[in-house]
Amino acid sequence: MNEEVIIANEAGLEETKKKILEAGSENFHVLADFDNTLTKQFADGQKSHTTIAQLRNGNYLTSDYPGKAHALFDKYN
Numbered sequence: 001m002n003e004e005v006i007i008a009n010e011a012g013l014e015e016t017k018k019k020i021l022e023a024g025s026e027n028f029h030v031l032a033d034f035d036n037t038l039t040k041q042f043a044d045g046q047k048s049h050t051t052i053a054q055l056r057n058g059n060y061l062t063s064d065y066p067g068k069a070h071a072l073f074d075k076y077n
Contacts, residue, residue, distance in 0.1 A: 031055075 007013050020028060031051050033039045041048055055061060056069045 033051050035052070036048070036050050039048065049057070052069075056066050
């Protein structure tokens with residue numbers, strides 16, 4: 001492994017990699033574009049949501065997350 005990469009829990013990383021491989025590529029998703037720097041902001045004339053907006057507004061996180069996220073957004077924007 002690269003000496004510049006620090007892995008706090010190598011066993012946990014190996015277990016995660018094993019689970020990803022076992023689940024197969026059809027079940028693997030990468031969320032990388034949180035602020036529309038990689039993807040279009042508009043699709044078919046409609047404004048697209050950012051990844052973080054999809055997570056925040058969808059039913060993907062704990063029930064208290066949207067309120068906390070909106071409060072942080074309001075505070076820092």
